[in-house]
Amino acid sequence: xxxxxxxxxxxxxxxxxxxxxxxxxxxxxxxxxxxxxxxxxxxxxxxxxxxxxxxxxxxxxxxxxxxxxxxxxxxxxxxxxxxxxxxxxxxxxxxxxxxxxxxxxxxxxxxxxxxxxxxxxxxxxxxxxxxxxxxxxxxxxxxxxxxxxxxxxxxxxxxxxxxxxxxxxxxxxxxxxxxxxxxxxxxxxxxxxxxxxxxxxxxxxxxxxxxxxxxxxxxxxxxxxxxxxxxxxxxxxxxxxxxxxxxxxxxxxxxxxxxxxxxxxxxxxxxxxxxxxxxxxxxxxxxxxxxxxxxxxxxxxxxxxxxxxxxxxxxxxxxxxxxxxxxxxxxxxxxxxxxxxxxxxxxxxxxxxxxxxxxxxxxxxxxxxxxxxxxxxxxxxxxxxxxxxxxxxxxxxxxxxxxxxxxxxxxxxxxxxxxxxxxxxxxxxxxxxxxxxxxxxxxxxxxxxxxxxxxxxxxxxxxxxxxxxxxxxxxxxxxxxxxxxxxxxxxxxxxxxxxxxxxxxxxxxxxxxxxxxxxxxxxxxxxxxxxxxxxxxxxxxxxxxxxxxxxxxxxxxxxxxxxxxxxxxxxxxxxxxxxxxxxxxxxxxxxxxxxxxxxxxxxxxxxxxxxxxxxxxxxxxxxxxxxxxxxxxxxxxxxxxxxxxxxxxxxxxxxxxxxxxxxxxxxxxxxxxxxxxxxxxxxxxxxxxxxxxxxxxxxxxxxxxxxxxxxxxxxxxxxxxxxxxxxxxxxxxx
Numbered sequence: 001x002x003x004x005x006x007x008x009x010x011x012x013x014x015x016x017x018x019x020x021x022x023x024x025x026x027x028x029x030x031x032x033x034x035x036x037x038x039x040x041x042x043x044x045x046x047x048x049x050x051x052x053x054x055x056x057x058x059x060x061x062x063x064x065x066x067x068x069x070x071x072x073x074x075x076x077x078x079x080x081x082x083x084x085x086x087x088x089x090x091x092x093x094x095x096x097x098x099x100x101x102x103x104x105x106x107x108x109x110x111x112x113x114x115x116x117x118x119x120x121x122x123x124x125x126x127x128x129x130x131x132x133x134x135x136x137x138x139x140x141x142x143x144x145x146x147x148x149x150x151x152x153x154x155x156x157x158x159x160x161x162x163x164x165x166x167x168x169x170x171x172x173x174x175x176x177x178x179x180x181x182x183x184x185x186x187x188x189x190x191x192x193x194x195x196x197x198x199x200x201x202x203x204x205x206x207x208x209x210x211x212x213x214x215x216x217x218x219x220x221x222x223x224x225x226x227x228x229x230x231x232x233x234x235x236x237x238x239x240x241x242x243x244x245x246x247x248x249x250x251x252x253x254x255x256x257x258x259x260x261x262x263x264x265x266x267x268x269x270x271x272x273x274x275x276x277x278x279x280x281x282x283x284x285x286x287x288x289x290x291x292x293x294x295x296x297x298x299x300x301x302x303x304x305x306x307x308x309x310x311x312x313x314x315x316x317x318x319x320x321x322x323x324x325x326x327x328x329x330x331x332x333x334x335x336x337x338x339x340x341x342x343x344x345x346x347x348x349x350x351x352x353x354x355x356x357x358x359x360x361x362x363x364x365x366x367x368x369x370x371x372x373x374x375x376x377x378x379x380x381x382x383x384x385x386x387x388x389x390x391x392x393x394x395x396x397x398x399x400x401x402x403x404x405x406x407x408x409x410x411x412x413x414x415x416x417x418x419x420x421x422x423x424x425x426x427x428x429x430x431x432x433x434x435x436x437x438x439x440x441x442x443x444x445x446x447x448x449x450x451x452x453x454x455x456x457x458x459x460x461x462x463x464x465x466x467x468x469x470x471x472x473x474x475x476x477x478x479x480x481x482x483x484x485x486x487x488x489x490x491x492x493x494x495x496x497x498x499x500x501x502x503x504x505x506x507x508x509x510x511x512x513x514x515x516x517x518x519x520x521x522x523x524x525x526x527x528x529x530x531x532x533x534x535x536x537x538x539x540x541x542x543x544x545x546x547x548x549x550x551x552x553x554x555x556x557x558x559x560x561x562x563x564x565x566x567x568x569x570x571x572x573x574x575x576x577x578x579x580x581x582x583x584x585x586x587x588x589x590x591x592x593x594x595x596x597x598x599x600x601x602x603x604x605x606x607x608x609x610x611x612x613x614x615x616x617x618x619x620x621x622x623x624x625x626x627x628x629x630x631x632x633x634x635x636x637x638x639x640x641x642x643x644x645x646x647x648x649x650x651x652x653x654x655x656x657x658x659x660x661x662x663x664x665x666x667x668x669x670x671x672x673x674x675x676x677x678x679x680x681x682x683x684x685x686x687x688x689x690x691x692x693x694x695x696x697x698x699x700x701x702x703x704x705x706x707x708x709x710x711x712x713x714x715x716x717x718x719x720x721x722x723x724x725x726x727x728x729x730x731x732x733x734x
Contacts, residue, residue, distance in 0.1 A: 141183045148188045152176065156195050163203040164227065167234040170199070174238055177245050186268045190275045196242055197279040201286045209236050209291055236291055243283075243292055247299055249276040270308075277303060277311050281318035288322065288331035297331075301338045304357070305350045316353045323360040329424035332361060336428050340435045348443040355451040358432050359458060363425050429462055440474055445483070453478075453491035460498035468499055472509065479517055486524050490536045493518050497543040515544065515556060520612040522563050525571070534575040538666045541582050549589045557590040559614035565626045566609075573635040573680070578670035580630070580641040584657075585666070587649045594648055596624045634684055637661075637673060 078098040085092045132140070155173040159166045174196060179188040209232045221229075253273035256266060264272065277300075284296045304315040319335055326332045339357070343350055391399060436452045443449075456471075463471065475492045478484055484492070493514045500511060518540060525533055545552055545560060561583055568579045587593050596619070607622035630642035640657065647655035656662070661669070673681050 137183075144181065145184045145187060148176075148179075148184060149191065152188075152191055152195055156199055159199055160202055163235075164231040167231055167238070170234070170238050173199070174242055174245070177242075185264055186272065189264075189272060193246065193272075193275050193279050197282050200239060200242070200283065204235070204239070204287055204290050205232075206289065208289060239290075240292060243280075243295065246276040246280055249273055250299070250303075274308075274311060274314075277314055281314055284318050285321050285325070288326065293331065294334055297335050297338055301335065301342055304339075304354045305342065305346070312351060312353065316357055319357045320360040323357065324362060326362065327421075329421060329428055333424055333428050333431075336361075336431050340431050343435055343448070344438065348439055348446050348448060350448070352447050352451050355435070355448050356454070358435075358451075358455050361428065361432070363429060363459070363462070429459065432459065433463065444478070450485075450488050450491065453488055453495060457491050457494035457498055460495045461501065463499065471499060472496055476513060479513075486521050487533050487536070489517065489521060490533065490540060494536060494540050494543065497540065497548075501543055501547055511544075515614060516612065518544065519559065519563065519614045522567055525567070531571065531575055534571060534578060535667060535670055538578050538582055538670060542585075542666070546585055546589055552590075553615065554590060554592055555616075555619065556614045557586060558593055558596060558619040559617050561586050561590075561593055561596060562607075562619045562622060562624065563609075565624050568630065569626050572675055573633075573638055574670050574673040574675055576630070576633070576635070576638050577641060577673050578666045580638070580645060581664075581666035581669050583645060584641070584649045587645065588651075595620055596622065597646065597648060599623055635680065636682065 079095040080098050082094040082096060084094055152173065155169050159170050159173070163170075173192065176192045177189055177196075179185045179192075181188070212229065212233075249269075250273050253269040256269065280296055280300055284293070284300050287293060300315050300318060303311055304319065306312045306315070319339075322335060323332050336358070339354060343355065432455065436455055439446060439448050439452050460471075475496050479489055479492050496511060496514050500509065518537075522537070525531065525537065541560070541564075545557060549557075564579050564583055564586075568576045568583075571579070605618040605621055607619060608617045609622075611617040624645070627642045627646045631639055631646065633639050633642065640661075644650075644655055644657050650656050651662070664672070675681075
């Protein structure tokens with residue numbers, strides 16, 4: 001019983017607890033207010049004390065006017081009064097609105113009204129806007145595009161004016177690559193790509209920016225240095241994001257997958273990709289020293305083998321320009337390695353243009369033109385012992401400062417040392433020859449073989465001597481196989497003689513087979529085309545006969561001179577001029593060939609023009625009668641060369657050539673008088689008038705033949721086949 005009584009006492013205490021918490025004054029006040037009816041009718045929102053004394057001269061009208069008006073638009077809501085709150089200002093009453101319990105029918109009506117309102121809003125959104133005409137749409141697009149262009153130009157000009165202070169505008173310009181307006185998205189993105197490319201080419205420094213180490217970040221630096229670091233970091237970051245955007249554009253075109261959030265159609269992907277590839281190519285050529293150049297090369301080189309001809313030509317042209325302008329070789333080495341890996345990974349099934357880019361490499365005799373640093377004598381600094389022995393303490397101090405300054409000046413020069421260049425060029429050639437030899441060994445029937453042979457012809461003099469024998473055997477077997485085109489055979493012969501003209505002089509190899517093959521091919525050359533093969537022929541003759549004149553017999557020189565002169569009758573004017581210029585060099589190199597200018601034969605035997613053996617065709621028993629016909633050629637330069645050779649190619653006198661012509665090489669003359677543009681150089685003038693031609697043409701016709709032609713033309717219908725010769729003979733007999 002005791003626990004139950006104890007619980008009842010606790011419950012009673014809990015009920016009495018709130019009153020015990022009130023102070024005595026508050027409790028008396030609440031009890032007094034409860035006995036008054038004013039507590040129920042009083043405005044609880046008013047904070048005015050109840051027992052406020054009325055002022056004597058109180059104006060009731062003014063007080064009434066100050067009370068705000070309330071419009072009875074809605075019914076007054078019932079309030080539930082709560083316990084008031086006491087603070088410094090006094091007692092503040094508290095109240096809460098009484099919730100209204102709605103019936104089920106009223107709730108259903110309310111829900112139906114809400115649904116109806118939602119339907120009306122959706123219908124209003126789905127209502128079609130006012131349709132614009134085509135002219136209005138074009139005008140709106142033109143205005144929007146003009147605004148975008150002005151914005152792009154403003155951002156770009158401000159960046160170029162102060163790059164270090166406007167790096168945020170560079171980010172803003174890059175963000176326009178994600179233009180969302182479907183009407184101008186493609187055009188704006190293209191403009192932003194090109195603009196950013198030009199901006200980066202202008203504001204990037206001439207050195208590579210490396211990331212800062214933790215120690216460098218922790219050290220305190222000057223304000224200017226910190227500002228420069230922030231600019232470089234921001235520049236590299238934006239450049240990286242820009243390259244990623246270009247790469248993603250190309251990938252989207254390759255995969256042809258349209259993104260849900262993208263406003264660009266699939267048809268526009270190719271145009272965007274072409275602009276992106278063009279920007280990548282420009283950056284590859286313009287910024288070979290800057291960050292991410294290797295990444296750009298990895299993106300561009302596979303596109304050299306792309307199915308799109310425009311993109312392939314764009315990338316191949318960019319790589320060739322990079323090879324031509326790279327004097328040091330660091331960037332060229334990176335690209336050559338990537339190309340070699342591409343050829344091997346595709347199993348040698350790539351476009352020939354990919355491999356022909358190696359021909360643009362600036363490597364001649366394993367060195368480029370000497371720089372000023374290579375020509376200038378090297379500065380020899382004194383050792384410590386020499387300074388100690390020859391100089392005083394003060395002189396040693398000044399000497400040390402002077403040498404330190406000279407070393408700093410040498411480091412600031414842009415020229416690279418010769419040893420570094422030779423090392424890079426040697427490594428480049430190793431990669432190039434490795435690619436060439438792989439193709440000769442594993443893919444002799446590949447479309448890359450002409451490019452390989454042309455490359456060997458250019459760089460053969462740089463190959464190591466120990467590979468000469470094997471290379472000549474391979475070239476000879478390729479010619480004997482008969483599967484090569486005559487242009488490829490010319491490259492084989494050219495490569496073989498380049499090998500023999502350099503370090504191959506120490507090898508005692510008889511190249512008679514190559515002489516015979518070239519002599520056989522002279523009449524196979526195309527005669528009606530703007531022939532580039534003649535240029536290769538002229539280079540072969542220069543290497544085979546002119547530079548090796550001590551190893552060439554007189555019979556061989558006479559045979560080549562005769563066949564080349566015959567060939568000059570059947571080719572275009574620029575080829576004829578190049579061949580005659582080569583003949584001039586041969587006549588000067590072999591003076592005894594003037595026997596071909598004499599009509600009387602001085603040797604034994606008969607000349608055999610069909611025999612393809614230059615040593616046994618008896619060319620000394622013939623004459624260069626072709627020069628007589630070439631003196632009547634329509635081209636004035638051909639006539640002057642033919643007249644010069646017919647008198648023995650003198651260096652001075654009446655039969656000598658002009659000085660500017662005699663000093664030029666045959667290949668230079670071939671290019672100078674080229675007919676690629678379908679024009680003559682110099683222009684050819686007509687020799688006679690039209691009237692004379694018409695009179696001569698009518699005079700040729702026989703009178704009887706003219707009558708017979710007129711008689712046949714007068715007949716209305718000719719059903720049977722004309723037997724012109726038989727009918728003419730029958731009329732003559734009658």
